Amino acid sequence: MNDRVLQKPLIQATNLFHSFSEGEETVHALRGISLEAHAGEVTAVVGPSGCGKSTLLYLLGLLDRPDHGEIHLEGESVAQASDQRRTFLRNQKLGFVFQFHFLIKELTVCENVALPLRKAGVPLKTATKRATEVLCKLGLEDKCKRFANKLSGGEQQRVAIARALVHSPALLVADEPTGNLDSTNSEKVFELLLKFALGEKIAVILVTHNPELAQKCNRILRMKDGQMIKN
């Protein structure tokens, strides 16, 4: 605990408010949320459906902007940073894993994983080498040249994790990363995610409905109606 207090937070969100339109209704998804996460720490966000967990992740992942409040990533104010800056930060500092793998079916497994590196300007050979290394660590070394849609659900999700971690982001944002998997695969994928992230000192904030998986995280944040009810 003392270490955590002394360490500067990797990401710090303060008093976040966010609403969006759903048809003619306005959904107030977040109502004054504050949190912080540190490097090498795994934080689980839990709560009932519609409580604003995913919205919180999109704000922390710089995919959306809060209506009010501030987000600091490695000390830099990013909530209202320019689109160009936020795009750059997403490429350099952030990794995403979603409930659905979102792999590009026209690309091979290795090409999918190498995409963030290629986008960052890493040469093809280097990016491919690094992607292969990460895939090896996740037990997918024999699937490198296969097309993503030829893999099983568990394998596809592991590829998605590899893609999120390949560029060693500072923060990994995962929205129910095992939500689409059966219990065996779910546990396996989750273990791999934790092992890899912790090994690379990556801060992880993940949303899960699975209490057993949440228990394996360093911290659990409980949300209800857009507010944090327990830290």
Add this chain to the structure above:
Amino acid sequence: MKSLNLELAWRFVLGRKRAMTMSLLGIVLGISFFVITQAQTSGFEAFFIRTILGTNGAIRISDRFQDMHGTVRSSSKDGRTKFLFNSREGARYTEGIENPVLLRNALDHFPQISGISEILQGNAVLSGTSRSQTVEVHGIDPSEHMMVSDLENQIVQGQLNTFDLQPKSVLLGNRIAQRLLLQVGERITLQGGTGNIQLRIAGIFETGVSQIDKSRVYIHLPIARAFLGKRFSGSIFQLSMFNPKKAPEISAQIQETTSHRVISWQEREQVWLDVFKALRISSAITVSSILLLSGLGIFNVFAIMVIEKTRDIAILRSMGFKPSDASAVFLWQGGIVLTVGIILGTIVGILATYTISKIPLRIRGIFSTDSFMVNWDIAHYAWAILISIVFVSIASLIPARRAAKIEPAKIIRETL
């Protein structure tokens, strides 16, 4: 970065083989049809122009006119602004050229003129062994006339050289020879003018212009002068030019300086030239519609693809792809289809044009040909490519802009 967008575009194109092949086919057919139709219409037009230049020359100078009261003058009170209009309505015409030598000297000041042939025209009755018909006699100097016409190549029987060496010989249009059953070497009689003359047929020519082939005969100029009773004047000049396209402006200058009636080939053949122009434009519009349809096809494919690829675009955006990258992926796809379409369309266009040029087709009337005439002009390919670029660019741009506007958070939220 550009190469990554291009690489993604290439993969997306390969992932939609059937739809992309149909779009590609549209571009290939559009470009090749455009090239083929333009090559044909302009081929026939170019051949027609060659025929008329080779038969009646680029410019014809005929009657002399004298300005009687056709000049309108006006000037402002202070004398600064002056206007002068020459009206032809009050002109008095004298048939034919009055003084050919003086006119030749005047034409020496026009370096654009490459040849001058003096022609004396008149009518006569031509009698063969059994039949006769009215003909249009053209008295020419053979060596001079060769400079302003394609007569040498129009000879289908006999020799131009024989005509050149024998003053009392004649060249007949092939339709006259067919009608009167005349052969090279036979004798004919021309009646009219000042009496009768007997001439030997030195050759038979075919211009392809049926009006000429069935009525025109060439004889030597001095013989024509004696036969038609016009010793010194009454002739016309047929001119050739280094650049026949400039005939209208040179004609106007000659008319102003020599006070003779001057007609360029463009003015003379305006009706036919307008017909060819209308055909060319109409075929271009018709064939452009194929390119337009292929553009609509591409728009359709890309519009659907943007909808299908929304999630992929959203995830690419989450990885740090900019909105401009998302649109670039779609623009590159358009670029790939367009490039392949242009290359294949051009190849198909060249092969089809060559094949068409070998198809037998007998045409007589305004020119003489036994096969399809095609014109190999790079401008046809340039126009076809330009039109396809415009259509495909528009077709790609709209979906590309839509792709750039995709908000990743919204798409991911709606997907899950």
